[in-house]
Structure formats: C-alpha cells, structure tokens
Amino acid sequence: MIFKDINMESRKELNPYFDLVDYEACEYCFNTLFMWQHLYKTGYYIGDGFAVIVAENEGDTFSILPLAKKEDMARVIKYVVEYFKEENKKIYFRGITKEVVEFLEADYPEKFQYTEERDLFDYIYDGESMRTLSGRKNVKKRNHINYFLKEYEGRFEYRLLNENDFDDCLEVMKEWTTNKEENNEVSEEMEEELIGIKKLFQNYNILKDKLIIAGIYIDGKLEAFTMGEYLNPNMALIHIEKANPFIRGLYPYINQQFLVHEFNNVEFVNREEDLGIEGLRKAKLSYHPVKFVEKYTVREV
Template sequence: MYFKDINIDSKKELQPYFDMVGYEACEYCFTTLYMWQHVYKTGYYIGDDFAVLVGEYEGDSFSILPLAKKENISKAIDFVIGYFQKENKKIYLRGITQEVKMILEKDYPDKFNYIEERDLFDYVYDAESLRTLAGRKNQKKRNHINSFLKDYEGRYEYRLLDESDFGVCLDLLKEWSSIKESNDELDDGIDDELEGIKKIFKSYEIVKDKLKIAGIFIDGKLEAFTMGELLNPNMVVIHIEKANPNIRGLYPFINQQFLVSEFDKVEFVNREEDLGIPGLRKAKLSYHPLRFVEKYTVREA
C-alpha cells in the first residue's frame, strides 16, 4: 500500500479532510503534521471518504486517528487495522481519543491494550478567560502584564508578521536557545522544533490562508512571536510561542494580545501538550485549563 510523505504540496489534498472532522487534538492539523514530518516521517493515504495518517516512533510504525466523518470512522479504523495486518506489523495507534477508544473496545473486545498518555494531553482553555484574565485566579498574570505595560509604555508594538520578519524571528530563536542551554530542563526537541519553524517560514505563502503569525517589538526590536490557527470553527491551536524570558510580562502579554487581536470570537484555545517537562507543565497549569484533550496509545494485546 502506497503512503505519500507529507510535504507542503500535500496541503491541497489533505486540507479538505482536516476540515471534514472536528477533532480537538493538535495532531489533527496540517500545520502540525507538516512541521514535525521530519521527526515522525509522517505519511498519508487517501481512501474512500477518509484519509489515513501514519508515522514512525522509536522504530515502530503507527497510525493516528483517520480523518473521517463520524459515520465512516469505523470503516476507516477497519482499514487501518487491515493495513497493519497486511504488513505483518503489530497494530499500534497513537493520539487516540476517548471516543475512538470506546469504539475500539466495542468493535474489538480484548484485542488491545490502552495506555493513557498524560504527557501528551492537550491543554484546553476558555478563550475569553485568556483574553480578559479576569478573576482572582488570573491576578498574577495581570500583575505581570501591568508591569510590562508600565515598563514599556509607548515603546512596544504588536503586529502580524510576514516574510520580511522571519529572519529576525530565527535570530530570536537562536538567542532563546542559548539561554536554554544552561537550563536543566532543556528539551532535546529544540533543534527539531527549529527545523519545523523554518519549514513554516519557507512555505508561508501556502499556509498563510490558515496560519497567523504575530510579534511584539520593543524599541523596534522583535522580542516575542507566536503562531496559531483555527483547529476547528470554535477552537484555535497555538503552535509556537517564543519570547525574551528576561522581559517580565512579555509571555502573558503576547499570549493575550494574539487572542484579542486575531481570535476574538473563538470559545476555546488549545495550547498543545507539555511533553512531561516539569517547567512547561507548571506554566500551562498556571493558565488554569478548562479541560484536557485526553489521548491514548493503543497496542495489540
């Protein structure tokens, strides 16, 4: 069975299938899969009324949720299972939602082991809460933003970015990475993330129909940037958020301004997973998530 590698030319073919589903997990977005294709060797196959997505992790082939309407999801799952069987591979599914887990338990009793992947749970927030930061629970965030506004009043500019800004964005990432080198929580995926960001910048003309990139300049120098897009009509997913960590309040300020300026009507915000990194988990929890998008790894028993 022939699977095509996901590249920028795949967007035209795959986007209708992403638009077809209402999944809330960050994996089910063309930008996410394209950004990380070099890590997971992600590929796809277009079937009858569905698309199948596959990849590799630690040497094993896996599939994530097929892109299909609810009435076709069981047929698509059967197709995926048949693929593994034809290839003489153990069935291995990642990023499986609670809803599909229940379908598998019903249609394939005692066939699979289900592993709850807390490190991969996406954090979902109330968008209005992040836009207003109202209430006692957000007092610390408001204090940080107020400190930023006091220190940099009249000196900062928020705006959308385009190709002319991307070189400066990469320079900021180099600065950020050098600061992180002394941090015990340094993520081994920094280089992979940088490669993914470069791919997005290079292909911006094609992805800009969905993706928005914004930045904050202080005294004319870019000090923070972020990128996100609608994951479904009522939820925005934030792919990247980078800022100078030495500027108090800059992170919460760009977080807030991006939503206020570009996504003022959405109800929910997906800020992706924490990967089990303690500092990242603490930061994501500090914004008081409304709920999680739970994900399961499914392996043949």
Template sequence: MINQYYHEEYPQNLTYNDIVFKEIGLEDRSIIVRYLNQDNFMISDISFGNLFIWRLARRIRFAIISDCLVIETTYSGKTPFIFFPIGTGDKLSCLRLLKKYYNSLGFPLEFHSLEKHNLEILMNVFDEKNIESKMNRDRSDYIYLTQNLIDLAGRKYHKKKNHLNRFFEEYEGFSFEEIGDSNLVELQDTWNLWSRDSNDDGLVNESNGIKSVFENYNALHFRGGLLRFNNQIIAFSFGEVISDNLCIIHIEKANILYRGAYQAINQQLLQHCFNQIKYANREEDLGIEGLRKAKLSYNPDIILEKYEAIVK
C-alpha cells in the same frame, strides 16, 4: 489504486494490498484540510500545521482509505502508529483494512492520541479484550476559553493580570505586529540568533520546524504575531484556525531578558489574531514539570485526555 488520493472518486472493494502511504508535504495541505473539515476534533496532533512543523523530526505519511484520511507517524527505530481515521468515509472498513495491512508488515495496529469516544469505537470494532490501551497524561491537550486568556479577569487570574500589567508598565511603548511580509525576514534572522547554540535534539527538531514555517509562512495560512520593544523583536507566536470554535497555538517564544514577555505574547496574540474563536488549544506539557505548572496556572477549561491503544 488507493494512492490516487487526489481523485474525487475512490475505488470500491479495496484490499489491504492497495494501501500506499505518501510522505506529507506542503502540496498536500488542501486534501488534508478537506478531510479535517469533515470531522469534529479538538486534539492538536492532526492539524496540518502540527504535522508540517514536526515532519522533519519523524516520518509522517498519509493515505486515503475507504474515503478516510489516515495519518501515520514513525519515530526512528520504532514501529509506526496512526491516528484515528478522519473524515466522513467508511471508518469501520478503513479500520479493518488497516489491521490487515499492518499485520501483513509484521506490526501491530497501534494508535496514539485517541480521544475517548474513538477509543470506544475501537473496542466495539475489535472487541475490548483484544485492545491494550492507556491514557497518556503527558500528551493531554490544554484547551482554554480564548476570552478568559485575553481578559484575565477575576481572582483566579489575579497574578497573571498583575504580571501582564507589570510588563505593560516596564516596557511601555512596546508594539504588537502580525507576522507578514514586512517582518518575516527579520523574524527569521532573530530566530536563527536565538536558536543557534541549541544542541538538544528536541529543541533542534523544533527549531528546524519553526524555520520551515517561516520559509513557507503564507502558504500555511497561519496567523501569528510578534512583540517589539525599542525596535527589537522580543517575542513571537503563531497558530492556526481549525474551526469557528477552535484555534491551535503551535509555537510561543520570547526573550527571557524581558520579564513577562511570555505572558504578554500569549495574551496579545489571542487578542489580535484569534479573539473571535471560542477555544484555544495550547497543546501538551510533554510531562515537563515546569511546563505543566505553567499551563495549569492559566486555568484550562478542558484538559483533553488522549489515549494510546494497540490491537492485538
């Protein structure tokens, strides 16, 4: 059966009736990371850390089909969508099985966060005239040369460097600490205090995801850090290494009473935890004007376009 995803051998001659999706959990990290390591990708959506953080906000499941990892997401009241199959298995077979599977459920085969080359594959497999697609700018990822965000050198980073230097001067004596057993409980307490008055659904979902990370921090293999001033935590951030060339920064939070704390944790985290990684993916702007302006101001090396597609 296809739901025997922990087996090294996968059955041949599968039909769409054999497909079984499983709710994602921490125990699935090793198998998901194994398939992710077989593929080259730069999008943030399919990293295990991203899936784990947001699994409390929507239904996230996975299946192994034709020796490919397939991740499915369903928002409340919406039809499910998937990401492009992942791994070195038979992707063409996987795609054809998926179309039959979702059609049998009365749903279209719908994809989100497609990189352009995978959209082109879909158009070849199912014929371009049968594909409805669009680029979703709000979901495009911002990818930076890590060293640029550490050094902030040159005229295009002049204002950023000034803000950072002002933070260093105003909060002289601040310290950076990697997140670990010595400060994790204190960080949890700090975040509970910072997030206690939030009533926005999106922020509540994010807060719950952050709390879940802290509860399982060591098992997630994240790298993160915090800034401390006068013995108080004033900012924190964490992410994960995807490959020798890519890290993804999932969360960045700061106490806005400390001017420049966001700029400082951005630079300090990369300098201390990810300085050997070529690219840093700092995820999307979600169409939020202020967030888009801030991300653009750091001069991304790549704005990675992501597409949505429905197979008619």
C-alpha cells in the same frame, strides 16, 4: 495502502479531509503534521471518503485517528487494522480518543493494551478568560502585564509578522535556545522544533491563508513571537510562543494580545501538550485549562 510523504504538494489534497472532522487535538491540522514530518516520517493515504495518517515512533509504524466522517469511523478503523495485518505489523494507534478506545474494547476484546498518555494531553482554555484575564485566579497574570505596560510604555509594538520579520524570529529562537542551554534544558524536541519553524517560514507564502504569525518589538527589536491558526471555527490552536524570559510580563502579554487581535471570537484555545516537561506543565496549568484533549496509545497485545 501506499503512503505518500506529507509535504507542501499534499496540502491541497489533504485539507478537505481535515474539514471532515471536528477533532480538538493539535495533530489533526496540516501545519502540525507538516512541521514535524521530518521527525516522524509522516505519510498519508487517501481512500474512499477518508484519509489515513501514519508515522513512525522509535522505528514502529503507528496510525493516528483517520480523517473521516463519524458515521464512517468504524469502517475506516477496521480498514487500518487490516492494513497492519497485511503488513505483518503489530497494530499501533497513537493520539486516540476515549470514544475510539471504547469502540476498540467492544469490537476487539482483549486484543489491545491501552495507555493514557498524560504528557500528550492538549490543554484547552476558555477563550474569553484568556483574552480578559479577569477574576482572582488571573490576578498574577494581570500584575505581570501591568508591570510590562508601565515599564515599557511607548517603547513596544504588537503587530502581525511576515517574511520580512522571520530573520528576527530566528534571532529570538537563538537567544531563547541559548538561555535554555545555560540552564541545561535543551532537548531533542527543541532542536526539531526549530527545524519545523523554519519549514513554516520557508513556505509561509502558501501557508499564510491559515497560519497567523505575530510578534512584539521593543525599542525596535523583536523580543517575542507566536504562531497559530483556527483548528475549527470555535477553537484557536497555538503552535509556537517564544519570548525573552528576562522581560517581565512579555509572555502573558503576547499570549493575551494574540488572542485579542487575531482570535477575538473563539470560545476555546488549544495550547497543545506539555510533553511531561515540568516547567512547561506548570506554565500551562497556571492559565487554568477548562479541559484536556485526552489521548491514548493503543498497541496490539
């Protein structure tokens, strides 16, 4: 297999293969892979009715689940296993579902080591609960939003964003990062995330058929923005959400309004993983996920 880099030219070729699958993990989306391609050196190969995605982690090549119909999955996984053998590389999968783990355990007994990657589990929420924030469990979120609405009444605007607003978005990112630096919270992932955001902005003219970007202006200044898209007809995927942390209620408000305005019918919302970051985990759990997309790493023994 000869792999091509995932770039804007590959989007048209790959999109039909994303449509073949119903995976709920954030990795199985062109914009996710494109956004992080520079970090993981992600590549793809188109086979007979399937696509294989490979990337690098700490110098080792790994594969995520192939993009293939369910009935073809066993055949394609065996194809990937043979690829690793031919390349004289240890077989290495990431982002693997429990279902595929069970298949590998049955077909390749004692060949692999399986690791549950809790830090990479995607958080899945009930869409209606996120839009209404009803019930006792969400009373704190409602209180924060009510404070925001009262404090900034008549001074804010929620709207969709486009190329004319992206400089403002980058200014939000700059201020957000500065705050993180002051609290010694800046990580390599944050720096790489900014590169990825800029890539999405630079190619928005093409990506806008799927990618949705919205923000909140207060007194004429952008204070929060978010990006998302439909992962499938029944699930929204939220890639990015940044806001001024010193404005009480702004985070829960843009979170809610983005879903109310742009994803008003989805049953589920995927807000991606927490990467093991304590504050991020606490924030994601505070919205009461209904389930997780469990992910496993599989390595040849």
